[in-house]
Amino acid sequence: MNVTEPGRQNALALRGLYKRFPTRIAVTGIDLDVPVGSFYGLLGPNGAGKTTTLSMAVGLLRPDAGVASVLGVDVWRDPVEAKRRLGVLPDNAxxxxxxxxxxxxxxxxxxxxxxxxxxxxxxxxxxxxxxxxxxxxxxxxxxxxxxxxxxxxxxxxxxxPRLLVLDEPFEAVDPVSAALIRDILTRYVAGGGTVIFSSHVMAVVEGLCSHVAILDEGAIKAVGTLEDVRGGRPLEEVFVEVVGGRTATGEELSWL
Amino acid sequence: MALTQREQRDLPPDDFATVPGAADPMVPLWHFARLKLRMLGNGFRGRPARVLSFAFGGVFGLYLAGMGFLLFAVTAVGDPQAWLLAASFGGTALVVGSVLLPLVWFGVDDTLDPARFALLPLPRWRLVSGLLMAALLGVPAAAVLIATAGLLIPAGAHGGGVGAVAQLLGIVAGLLLCLALARAVASAFASVLRSRRVRDLAWVLIACVAALLGPIQIAVVSAISQADWDRIATVARVLGWTPLSAAHTVGIEIAEGRPWAAVAKLAMTGAALAVTLGWWGRTIESAMAGAAAGTTTPTRVSRQGACAELLPRLLPWLPATAFGALVAREVRYWWRDARRRSSMIMIVVIGLFVPLLVTAGARGIPVHGDGVGFDFSLSQASTASPITVYLTMLFIAAFVTSMLTNQFGYDGTAYATHLTIGVRGRRELQARAVAYSVFMVPLLVVVGAVMAASQGSPAVAAATWGVLFAGYGCGLAVNMFVSVLAPYALPETSNPFATGSGQATAKSMLAVVGLLGAAAVSVPVLVAAALLGDAWPWLALPLGAGYGVAAATLGTYLAGDVLDRRAPELLATVTPNR
Known part of the structure; x- marks a missing residue:
C-alpha cells in the first residue's frame, strides 16, 4: 500500500493501527502522518497507548489491523528495508x-x-x-x-537513520543529560532527520517540537503543528482539557 | 511526640484514630492468603497458556506427592524399621530439599515479594506470618502436605489414635518448617548479596555446591548400602532427634511408648520453626530495602576500537560481521550472566561426574541413584554393556543442550534490539549454537576422554565421542525449536532465585521435553552403533559427528524460519509482566 501523499513524503505514516490485548483495547485505530524533517511529540497520559503505538510502528508488536510505513516502506511487509531506515530507542527495554x-x-x-x-x-x-x-x-x-x-x-x-523513534527519551534522565540529548536531537533534525518521541513532559515538547499529537485512551484527540494544537494557550492547559482531566476546586481534600 | 518505632507498633489501634482513616495495623492473616489467591487469579486472566502450565505443574506436583504418600504409607505393614528409615530419611530429604531446591532449581514463587510491602505499616512478625500463610497456598506446600500425610497410616496402625494425632501435629509442624526454611534462605541470600558482582559470584558458588550434592549423596548412599541395616537405623534415630526429621518421627515415639519423646520432638521442631521465622524476619527487612545499585568501579578506558573490544581475543577466527558479533555476544553472555554461568557450571560437573558413575556401576560397586535424576538412575542398570554406556552418553549430550530450552528467556526484553535491527532467524540460531558449542564441545571431548581413561581403552573414546556429538547436535536442533516455540519470561527482580508465579514446575518439564525429543531424534545413531558392533568405534566419529552437525544445521534452518515468523510474539512472551 502506498501511503505517500503526492509531493510530500512522510517519514512515518500510520493508517488504522489497532491493537487489542486480552483484557482491553490498547489502540483503537490510529492515523498519523509524520512529515520528513519534523520534530514530532507524542503526548498522552499514562496508559494512553503511546508505547503500544510506537511499538507497532517500528515492528516490535504486531498490530491486529492497520499499516505502518517508514519512508514509504511497509514495516510489517518489508521489515528488513524499513528497519534499515529506522533508529529506535524502546522504552524501559x-x-x-x-x-x-x-x-x-x-x-x-x-x-x-x-x-x-x-x-x-x-x-x-x-x-x-x-x-x-x-x-x-x-x-x-x-x-x-x-x-x-x-x-x-x-x-x-x-x-x-533517517527516522528516529524514541519512547520516553527524557524519562528518569538528569537535567544535564537531558540538555545534551535535546541538543543532539535538535542538530539531527536540523540536518534533515525526522524525530518522533513520546513524553509527558510538556516543557520539553513545547520547547522542541514542530508537531504534536495528543493521545488518550488509544485514540488521537488532537493533532497538528504545535501552533495549531496550542492555539495561543499554554500546551499544558490544552492537554489537560483534551484528555479530560480535572483541576482541584479547593473543596475536596480540605483535611490536608 | 518522641515515641520509638517499637512503642508506636504496640499502641492500641484506637490511638491511630488521631490520623483519620489511618490503616489498622492488625491486618488479619487471611488477608495475605486472599491477596495471594487474587494475584494468582489475576495472573491467569486472559492467559490460557499460564493456566495450562499451572495445571501441568499441579498435576506433576500431585504425582510426586502421591508417590511420597505411598512410600510413607506402605511402611505400615512389615518391618517397623522400614517406617523409621522412611520417616527419618524422607523427612530429612524434605527439609534439606526445601533449603536447597529454591536456590538451585525451582526458585521461590515471588507472587508476594516482600519488597512490595515495604511501605505498608506492618509489624515484622505479622508480615512474616502473613507471608508464611500465603506460602501455604501453593503447589509445593500442597505436595509436601499430601506426601507426608502418608505417615499418618503407619502412625495410626502402630500407635493408634494418639499416635495419629501426634503425627498429624508433626506433619503440620514439619510443613511449616519446610516452607519457612525455603523462604528464609531465599530472602537471606537476596539481601546478603547486595551488589551485582557479589551476587553473581555467590550464585555461581551455590551452583557449584548444589552440583556437587548429587555426587556426594550417591557416594553416601552407596557407602551405607554396604553397611548393615542396624547401623543405618542408628543414623535414622539420630536424625530423628535433629530438627531435620524430628517432626516426621513423632508417631514412632508414640508407637514405641515414649510420649515424652514425642512431646520433646514437637517442641524441638517448634523451636526450629521459631528460630527460622526470626531469621527470616530479620532478613526480610533488609530484603525490603531492596538491593543497592552496584558500585561502579573505575575501569580503565581502552584505546582499541569498539569492534576489537566486542570480539573475544581468544576466538581470533570470529569475523567482524553480524554473525561474528552474535557469537561474540553469546559467548560473553554465557560467562557474564550469572544465571547462565551457574547453569553451565552445574552442567560441567554433572557431565564429568556421570561417566565416572557409569564406570563405577560397571565395576559392580552398588550404586543407588534414587531421587537424583534420570541421568543417574540410568546407571543403575549399567553393566559394562556398550549400549547402556552409549545411551547414558546420549542423555548427557542431550542434557547438556537443555540449557538452551529457554535461551530467549535469558535475554528478556533485550531481544527487542534484534527485532528493531531485523536479525535473520537462521543466522541468530546458528550463532547461538556456535557460541554454546565454544564451551560445550571441549566438555564433550573431555567426557569421552574420561570415559576412555576410566575403562582403560582408547577405542572407547572414539565410540563415545561419536555418540556424544550425535546427541549434542540432535539436542541443539530440538532445543532450538523448543526455545522458539515455548519461551517464557524470567522476572527482572533483584532476587536471582525468583521465578514467575506458578511456572516453576512447568519450566522444568520443558527441559524434559527437550531432553526426550533429543533422545528420540538420535535413536538412529544408537541403532547404527548396535548394528555395527565392533566396527562402530572406527566409524563413530565421522558418522556421529556428521549426524549431529546435519541435525543441528537442519534444526537451526527450520526453527530459524519459525523464529522469523513469530519474533514479535516471542518478544511479547519473554517480556516480564507489566
Whole structure:
C-alpha cells in the first residue's frame, strides 16, 4: 500500500493501527502522518497507548489491523528495508546490558552490517559526545538511568537513520543529560532527520517540537503543528482539557 | 511526640484514630492468603497458556506427592524399621530439599515479594506470618502436605489414635518448617548479596555446591548400602532427634511408648520453626530495602576500537560481521550472566561426574541413584554393556543442550534490539549454537576422554565421542525449536532465585521435553552403533559427528524460519509482566 501523499513524503505514516490485548483495547485505530524533517511529540497520559503505538510502528508488536510505513516502506511487509531506515530507542527495554558501552555499540553496528572501521570511528565519536567514554569497560547494567538512555540513543543513532523513534527519551534522565540529548536531537533534525518521541513532559515538547499529537485512551484527540494544537494557550492547559482531566476546586481534600 | 518505632507498633489501634482513616495495623492473616489467591487469579486472566502450565505443574506436583504418600504409607505393614528409615530419611530429604531446591532449581514463587510491602505499616512478625500463610497456598506446600500425610497410616496402625494425632501435629509442624526454611534462605541470600558482582559470584558458588550434592549423596548412599541395616537405623534415630526429621518421627515415639519423646520432638521442631521465622524476619527487612545499585568501579578506558573490544581475543577466527558479533555476544553472555554461568557450571560437573558413575556401576560397586535424576538412575542398570554406556552418553549430550530450552528467556526484553535491527532467524540460531558449542564441545571431548581413561581403552573414546556429538547436535536442533516455540519470561527482580508465579514446575518439564525429543531424534545413531558392533568405534566419529552437525544445521534452518515468523510474539512472551 502506498501511503505517500503526492509531493510530500512522510517519514512515518500510520493508517488504522489497532491493537487489542486480552483484557482491553490498547489502540483503537490510529492515523498519523509524520512529515520528513519534523520534530514530532507524542503526548498522552499514562496508559494512553503511546508505547503500544510506537511499538507497532517500528515492528516490535504486531498490530491486529492497520499499516505502518517508514519512508514509504511497509514495516510489517518489508521489515528488513524499513528497519534499515529506522533508529529506535524502546522504552524501559533492557539493552544487552552485560556488555560495556563500546561493546554494545560495536554489537549494534555489526548486526546492522556496517563496516567495522566505520563502527569503530562512529562509536568513539558518539561515546565522546555523550560523555560515556569515562565509563570505559563498565557494563551497561551498572550504568545510571541517564547513562543508559544515552547509550540507547547512541545505538539508535549509530547507523545514521533517517527516522528516529524514541519512547520516553527524557524519562528518569538528569537535567544535564537531558540538555545534551535535546541538543543532539535538535542538530539531527536540523540536518534533515525526522524525530518522533513520546513524553509527558510538556516543557520539553513545547520547547522542541514542530508537531504534536495528543493521545488518550488509544485514540488521537488532537493533532497538528504545535501552533495549531496550542492555539495561543499554554500546551499544558490544552492537554489537560483534551484528555479530560480535572483541576482541584479547593473543596475536596480540605483535611490536608 | 518522641515515641520509638517499637512503642508506636504496640499502641492500641484506637490511638491511630488521631490520623483519620489511618490503616489498622492488625491486618488479619487471611488477608495475605486472599491477596495471594487474587494475584494468582489475576495472573491467569486472559492467559490460557499460564493456566495450562499451572495445571501441568499441579498435576506433576500431585504425582510426586502421591508417590511420597505411598512410600510413607506402605511402611505400615512389615518391618517397623522400614517406617523409621522412611520417616527419618524422607523427612530429612524434605527439609534439606526445601533449603536447597529454591536456590538451585525451582526458585521461590515471588507472587508476594516482600519488597512490595515495604511501605505498608506492618509489624515484622505479622508480615512474616502473613507471608508464611500465603506460602501455604501453593503447589509445593500442597505436595509436601499430601506426601507426608502418608505417615499418618503407619502412625495410626502402630500407635493408634494418639499416635495419629501426634503425627498429624508433626506433619503440620514439619510443613511449616519446610516452607519457612525455603523462604528464609531465599530472602537471606537476596539481601546478603547486595551488589551485582557479589551476587553473581555467590550464585555461581551455590551452583557449584548444589552440583556437587548429587555426587556426594550417591557416594553416601552407596557407602551405607554396604553397611548393615542396624547401623543405618542408628543414623535414622539420630536424625530423628535433629530438627531435620524430628517432626516426621513423632508417631514412632508414640508407637514405641515414649510420649515424652514425642512431646520433646514437637517442641524441638517448634523451636526450629521459631528460630527460622526470626531469621527470616530479620532478613526480610533488609530484603525490603531492596538491593543497592552496584558500585561502579573505575575501569580503565581502552584505546582499541569498539569492534576489537566486542570480539573475544581468544576466538581470533570470529569475523567482524553480524554473525561474528552474535557469537561474540553469546559467548560473553554465557560467562557474564550469572544465571547462565551457574547453569553451565552445574552442567560441567554433572557431565564429568556421570561417566565416572557409569564406570563405577560397571565395576559392580552398588550404586543407588534414587531421587537424583534420570541421568543417574540410568546407571543403575549399567553393566559394562556398550549400549547402556552409549545411551547414558546420549542423555548427557542431550542434557547438556537443555540449557538452551529457554535461551530467549535469558535475554528478556533485550531481544527487542534484534527485532528493531531485523536479525535473520537462521543466522541468530546458528550463532547461538556456535557460541554454546565454544564451551560445550571441549566438555564433550573431555567426557569421552574420561570415559576412555576410566575403562582403560582408547577405542572407547572414539565410540563415545561419536555418540556424544550425535546427541549434542540432535539436542541443539530440538532445543532450538523448543526455545522458539515455548519461551517464557524470567522476572527482572533483584532476587536471582525468583521465578514467575506458578511456572516453576512447568519450566522444568520443558527441559524434559527437550531432553526426550533429543533422545528420540538420535535413536538412529544408537541403532547404527548396535548394528555395527565392533566396527562402530572406527566409524563413530565421522558418522556421529556428521549426524549431529546435519541435525543441528537442519534444526537451526527450520526453527530459524519459525523464529522469523513469530519474533514479535516471542518478544511479547519473554517480556516480564507489566
Amino acid at each position: 533492557r539493552l544487552f546490558d552485560r556488555l560495556s558501552g563500546p561493546e554494545l555499540l560495536a554489537y549494534t553496528g555489526l548486526l546492522r552490517g556496517m563496516d567495522p572501521a566505520t563502527v569503530d570511528q562512529r562509536a568513539a565519536e558518539l561515546l565522546d559526545v555523550l560523555a560515556l567514554t569515562e565509563a570505559g569497560r563498565t557494563l551497561v547494567v551498572d550504568y545510571s538511568a541517564g547513562m543508559r538512555k544515552k547509550i540507547g540513543l547512541a545505538c539508535a543513532l549509530l547507523h545514521a
